[in-house]
Amino acid sequence: MKAYIALLLLFFSFLINSCNDSINGIPINGFASEQLRNAIHGTVLDKYSKPVAGAEIHYYFGGPYLAKNGLLKTYVSSNKQESYTTISWFVPTESQTLVRISRLGTRELMLVVVDTVLRAGSYRYLINTSDWTNGCYVVESIIGKSAQAWLLVLSDPDISALPNKRPLTATNWKGEFTLPYSTLGIGETYSAINEKGEVVANYQIPDSFSVVIVYNKKVALVEGIKVDPNKDVDHTFILK
Numbered sequence: 060m061k062a063y064i065a066l067l068l069l070f071f072s073f074l075i076n077s078c079n080d081s082i083n084g085i086p087i088n089g090f091a092s093e094q095l096r097n098a099i100h101g102t103v104l105d106k107y108s109k110p111v112a113g114a115e116i117h118y119y120f121g122g123p124y125l126a127k128n129g130l131l132k133t134y135v136s137s138n139k140q141e142s143y144t145t146i147s148w149f150v151p152t153e154s155q156t157l158v159r160i161s162r163l164g165t166r167e168l169m170l171v172v173v174d175t176v177l178r179a180g181s182y183r184y185l186i187n188t189s190d191w192t193n194g195c196y197v198v199e200s201i202i203g204k205s206a207q208a209w210l211l212v213l214s215d216p217d218i219s220a221l222p223n224k225r226p227l228t229a230t231n232w233k234g235e236f237t238l239p240y241s242t243l244g245i246g247e248t249y250s251a252i253n254e255k256g257e258v259v260a261n262y263q264i265p266d267s268f269s270v271v272i273v274y275n276k277k278v279a280l281v282e283g284i285k286v287d288p289n290k291d292v293d294h295t296f297i298l299k
Contacts, residue, residue: 081293097288098239102295103272110234111274111298115226117192118243119218119281120268144211146198147183154203160211161187162227163195163243186282192224195244195264197215212249212264222276243268251255272296 103111113168150156158172169191172184196211215221227243230236240246244264272280279298286292 086089089135097286099270099284099286099292101230101236101238101270101295103234103236104276104295104297106297106299108297110230110232112230112232112234113274114230114234114236114279114298115217115222115273116228116230116236116238117221117224117226117271118238118268119193119216119271120214120243127138140186141216144188144191144213145183145185146211147181148200149181149204150177150179150202152203153178155201157201157267158184158198160198162242163210163247164196164239166197166217169196173295184261189277190224192221192226194227194242195247205257210244210247210249212244212247218269218278218281221271221278222273226273238270240286240288245286266270270296272298274298 086180101116103114105111119128144160146160148156148158153176156177157174159174160169160172162169163165172186172188173182191213193214194212198209198214199212200207227238228238245266247264249262249264267285269281269283269285271278272282280296282296284292
């Protein structure tokens with residue numbers, strides 16, 4: 060594995076006004092891509108045109124990369140096999156606090172960071188993202204009766220590491236899979252943060268990216284895709 064992992068830790072904060080989503084009944088703003096219902100409908104075949112079941116689906120969308128060290132950055136452990144990301148939040152007064160991270164779109168729960176009463180103060184938590192694949196995640200916090208959500212974007216340019224990460228989805232016995240654009244985060248905006256915690260640029264996740272198919276614990280295919288966010292895409296991926 061390379062001596063560094065360039066992962067993207069980027070936040071875009073959403074306030075609780077004009078809400079169209081909720082956390083445990085407390086409304087928060089929805090993310091733009093979660094309003095899109097379209098998807099890639101893919102079929103994975105082998106070189107003999109037979110369906111490939113159990114192929115794992117990942118993607119890579121490129122983008123700016125941040126330094127591996129510093130607050131609100133990704134950390135790489137000394138053995139080069141693990142990566143960590145720091146998240147932080149503020150508790151104004153002693154309150155019941157829930158902080159959790161889920162996948163954008165599917166809301167698959169990735170981690171409950173904390174679920175307890177916390178005293179007033181600033182908090183930081185180091186999370187291990189070694190087995191999290193490229194993509195968008197939602198950091199949700201409920202502090203008392205207040206709720207917020209942030210977009211966490213992870214992008215590792217070393218796709219050879221993807222066989223060790225949890226896929227976005229996998230093919231069924233027919234070799235088919237569905238990948239909603241909401242999970243891909245197409246159209247979401249986010250902010251790149253430098254080592255001082257300053258916003259240095261704003262970006263938008265593009266509608267052009269690479270689908271990465273992992274089969275038998277190996278990267279079996281990398282194929283570029285461009286989608287129309289308002290239309291479904293039917294595509295066949297052939298493993299060679």
